[in-house]
Amino acid sequence: MDIELMINSFPKLLNATLITLKLLSVSLILGLFIGLGFAILRMNNNKLINKFAYGYSYIFRGTPLLVQIFIIYFGLGQIEYLRTTFLWLVLKEPYWCAIIAFSLNTGAYTSEILRSAFQTIKPGYLEAGRSLGIPSKIIFTKIQIPIAIKQSLPAYGNEIILMLKGTSLASTVTLMDLTGVAKYIISTTFKPVEVFIVAGGIYLFMTFIIHNVIKYLEKKYGFQT
C-alpha cells in the first residue's frame, strides 16, 4: 500500500470530480426535459408519434452508451455539411459531445420512467379534476405531475446513480473527469489498487449522497395516493 500516493492523488481526483459533477448535472437537467417530452409523445394516441418515441427509447436503451458517444464525437464530424453550420462549434468540443450523448441516453430512460409513472395514475383523479371543471393544463401541472414525481422518484434515483457511473465514459473522448484522471495516475504509477480505492471512494461517497437525498425526497413527497 502506497499511502503517500493515495494522499497525493486525492486533490487531483477531487478536482476532476468537479468535471464529473458538471457533466452529471447538465446532462440530467437536459435529459429530464428530453425525457418529459418523449414521455408525453409516448402517451399520444397517434400511432406514428407513439412509434417514433418508442423507437427513440428502444435504440438508446438497447445500445451501449459508449457507442452513442463514439457516434456523436467521431461520427458526426465526418458529415461535411455539419462542419459548415454553427452546430460544429458545439460538436467539435468533446465536452459538449459527451453532454449530448449523456442527455439523449438518460432522456430515453427518463421517458420510460415518467411514462410508467403517468400511466399508474388512477383515472379517477383525472376524472375528478375534469368533473370539477379544472382546465386540462392545470390538471396536468397540479395533479398529474406531482403524482408522477412521487411515483417515479425511486426509479429516477437509480437512473441518477447509473448516470453518475455513465459519466466515467467521458474519459474515452479525452475528457479528464474522475475516471480519466484516475486512469492517468494508474498508467503513470502502476498502482491500480491505491488509485481505485481513492477514486472509488469518491464515487461511493457521491452515490451515498444521491441515495440519501432521494430517500429524503421520497419521504417528503410520500403523500398517499
Place this chain on the structure above:
Amino acid sequence: MELLYFGDKGWGDELFFATLMTIAVSITAMIIGFIFAALFTPLKLSNNKLLNSIGNAYTTVIRGVPELLVIYLFFFGGSGAIMFVASIFGYNDYIEINAFLTGSFSIGIISGAYSTEVFRGALQSIDKGQFEAAKVLGFNKYIYFFKIILPQMLRLAIPNLSNVWQITLKDTSLISVTGLVEIMRQSYIAAGSTRDPLFFYSFAAVLYLMLTFLSMQLLNRLETKYSKGY
C-alpha cells in the same frame, strides 16, 4: 455497403467474429457473475453480522463505482496480482493474463453484484411456508434446495436476470479499452483504417440492437416456460 463485404475487401467477416466475441464474453461474464452471486447471496441473507457486511460491501461497492474504473483495476492490476501469488509459489517470470479472461472477469464481477441482488430479492419473496413445509416433510438437502426452492426462485428471478443480461451485454463494450477485439474494438479499428467512423459506429449500434432484441425474444420464451402453472 462494400465496406461490409466478407474477405479481404470489406470488414464483414471481422465484424462477424467480433460479434461472436462479444457474445462469448457476455456469456462467460454472466456465468462468472452467477458464481459470485452463488457465493455472496448466502452472505447477504446470513444472520451473522460480519458475513452480512461482507456481502453488502460487495454489492454496494461494485454497484456504486463506474464499470470503467473496475475494468482499469483488473486490467492494470490483474497481472500484478497473479504475479504476486505466483511469486509466493516461487515463480518469478512475467505473467500476462489474456484480455479475454481479464475482460470476462471484470464484467463478471459487476454482473455478479446485480445477480446477487436479484437472487436475494427472489429468495426473500418466496413464501416462508414453502421453506417450513419442505423441512417438516423431511426432504433431504438436495431435494429441499434443487426441487423446491430453486424452481420457485428461478421463476421470480428470470425477468430481472434478463435485465442483468442486457446490462452485461452492454457493459462488454467497455472492455474494448483493454484491446480485446469485440464489436467496439473492431469498429474502432475499421473506423481508423477507412476513415469512416460514422458508418462503423452506427453499424456497431445496429449489431448491439440485434443482440439485445434477439436475446430478449429468447429470454421471454424462458420466462413463459418457468412461469407455467401460475
